[in-house]
Amino acid sequence: MSLKAFFARQFAAIIHIKTQKWANNPVVTQQKVFEQLLTEAKNTQFGKDHHFSDIKTFEDFVQNVPVRDYEALRPYVDRVVKGEEDILWKGKPVYFAKTSGTTSGAKYIPLTKESMPYHIEAARNAILSYIHETGKADFVDGKMIFLQGSPILEEKNGIKLGRLSGIVAHYVPSYLQKNRLPSWETNCIEDWETKVDAIVEETFNENMAIISGIPSWVQMYFEKLKAKADKPVGELFKNFNLFIYGGVNYEPYRAKFENLIGRKVDSIELFPASEGFFAYQDSQKEKGMLLLLNSGIFYEFIKADEFFTENPKRHTIGEVELGINYVLILSTNAGLWAYNIGDTIQFTSLKPYRIIVSGRIKHYISAFGEHVIGKEVEAALQEAMEGTEVRINEFTVAPQINPINGLPYHEWFIEFENEPNNPEAFALRIDAAMRKQNVYYDDLIAGHVLRTLVLTKVPKNGFQEYMKSIGKLGGQNKLPRLSNDRKIADLLSKV
Incomplete structure (x- = not known):
């Protein structure tokens, strides 16, 4: 040594x-x-x-x-x-x-x-x-x-x-x-x-x-x-x-x-x-990351499903629970006060306090009340890939509210490194995993409000081309996993 x-x-x-x-x-x-x-x-x-x-x-x-x-x-x-x-x-x-x-x-x-x-x-x-x-x-x-x-x-x-x-x-x-x-x-x-x-x-x-x-x-x-x-x-x-x-x-x-x-x-x-x-x-x-409680930041936590209600309760560190999706609120020694950074987190441990990032409060799909979050689509894709040779480079998901034919659906744009032999079967694997992740999504599928998701393959380097087209290639720029509209989806369709 x-x-x-x-x-x-x-x-x-x-x-x-x-x-x-x-x-x-x-x-x-x-x-x-x-x-x-x-x-x-x-x-x-x-x-x-x-x-x-x-x-x-x-x-x-x-x-x-x-x-x-x-x-x-x-x-x-x-x-x-x-x-x-x-x-x-x-x-x-x-x-x-x-x-x-x-x-x-x-x-x-x-x-x-x-x-x-x-x-x-x-x-x-x-x-x-x-x-x-x-x-x-x-x-x-x-x-x-x-x-x-x-x-x-x-x-x-x-x-x-x-x-x-x-x-x-x-x-x-x-x-x-x-x-x-x-x-x-x-x-x-x-x-x-x-x-x-x-x-x-x-x-x-x-x-x-x-x-x-x-x-x-x-x-x-x-x-x-x-x-x-x-x-x-x-x-x-x-x-x-x-x-x-x-x-x-x-x-x-x-x-x-x-x-x-x-x-x-x-x-x-x-x-x-x-x-x-x-x-x-x-x-x-x-599992999770240690929340830094001694770094000049005072944290508050608001339950994500209450965030857009009038006067949602603001929780301190001693009041949080495991597995709840919280919006992260900050007051800092840089002069940010009760500041909504936009990220949502979940606690994986309370001794010590460890968290995972579950998504963005503005990045979700709730076109039909399903409120799907980033953590759920990532977990569903991971489960669908288990035991297969499928490898992905990047993906994002958007709702299709007005399809030409049939019921509305969630559209998954995926750039594959190794494609599935049967894309339709792979899409069904993702859909089944999503139904386990989100009970509201499951209810919408079961109630024939939505049909099972549609998988759209993105060409090699398609996401890089998309990020370049909007001037956000590289550095700290990240692709949203979820959108509640078709802005990204429509641009991807042109790549």
């Missing part, structure tokens, strides 16, 4: 002890975060407008601070963007993470000197948690690659802005700089396909040990590597044994990845966003 690996294991043990301390005291930990946030922000414009000085309890907070999304918070954000101080958080943010808004164009998410360290520590601690549990640390001597956005930052009224992954690139610890790929120059390439080609050339002859990124874009990298080497990625990178990912569920990709790699590798799931780093997979044995 190298000296670097030895110290990594020692550091991992220290971080594990610190993590256990707050994880074993979740309610107290969150209460401290809650009080600290209110104290720090009471003299901001938002704090004054919402009477932070008078808030003593969570119930007071609920009365004074309504749940908002970006559009509702935007009047405050716009003032911050203009360069005003002490609006949402004390002083000015150090960065804006620029993201693509669906209704409002670009969104500017503030990152402060208080919030930024938690983004870095969480990613580091995810790896240290893996080292502590498995005892594996030799990979720290190999090369690491993080497929991310360009680190070139713009400036707006004295505040730097860019993609979150590009901002984070400026914070890679010095002890990892020699191990890190791609080069700064390659990382700055804006065009995604050109960038991936350059990354292939830079990494082809390196001792890659860790590879990280959103699965759909890492898949593109692996396919290019395999084509160039004419052998599996695992043979090219013999010491590659750890894949780190976030943004989407890995399970639909797992079989394809194992085929591209040529063997199984361990994986760590992360749950980062511009608004905060919320959770990471702390165990290879347990």
Whole structure:
């Protein structure tokens, strides 16, 4: 074992002890975060407008601070963007993470000197948690690659802005700089396909040990590597044994990845966003990711099936239950208050609090009251693939409300790597699995309101072409698993 690996294991043990301390005291930990946030922000414009000085309890907070999304918070954000101080958080943010808004164009998410360290520590601690549990640390001597956005930052009224992954690139610890790929120059390439080609050339002859990124874009990298080497990625990178990912569920990709790699590798799931780093997979044995309760974020949870009702109940960490679909609400040391990030989660464990991402509150199908969510379609597809040679590259689902003939249906657009021998039978397998996942969908099929789903094959690289056509190829961009309309479906039909 190298000296670097030895110290990594020692550091991992220290971080594990610190993590256990707050994880074993979740309610107290969150209460401290809650009080600290209110104290720090009471003299901001938002704090004054919402009477932070008078808030003593969570119930007071609920009365004074309504749940908002970006559009509702935007009047405050716009003032911050203009360069005003002490609006949402004390002083000015150090960065804006620029993201693509669906209704409002670009969104500017503030990152402060208080919030930024938690983004870095969480990613580091995810790896240290893996080292502590498995005892594996030799990979720290190999090369690491993080497929991310360009680190070139713009400036707006004295505040730097860019993609979150590009901002984070400026914070890679010095002890990892020699191990890190791609080069700064390659990382700055804006065009995604050109960038991936350059990354292939830079990494082809390196001792890659860790590879990280959103699965759909890492898949593109692996396919290019395999084509160039004419052998599996695992043979090219013999010491590659750890894949780190976030943004989407890995399970639909797992079989394809194992085929591209040529063997199984361990994986760590992360749950980062511009608004905060919320959770990471702390165990290879347990399901879910550890919710980070001590990272400058106070969490609230609203049951998804109550979210669009008037005044839905807002739950704190001590009130949540297993298996319920919750909308995640945040108050953070970056100045977001009772903020609806749009993600839905479910708890898989309450000791400690572990979660899975179940989908997006706006990404669902409920054209007939079925309220199908992302977790359900992913689980159904996974079940349908079990015991078969079918492999998929990507998929999305949309309702067809006005078919030319027959009953309405859900249409599944799937790009196959290995196609099923009998597509109709495979579609029925997915449909049967969906009926088990969602009782409302089952009732609609049984009641002849819907007919069984229709499978539409997407040509090779069809989803990449679609993402390119809307200017969202690569980086942190993700394809919605579900749509309640035909906007994506109609564009896919033209690919």
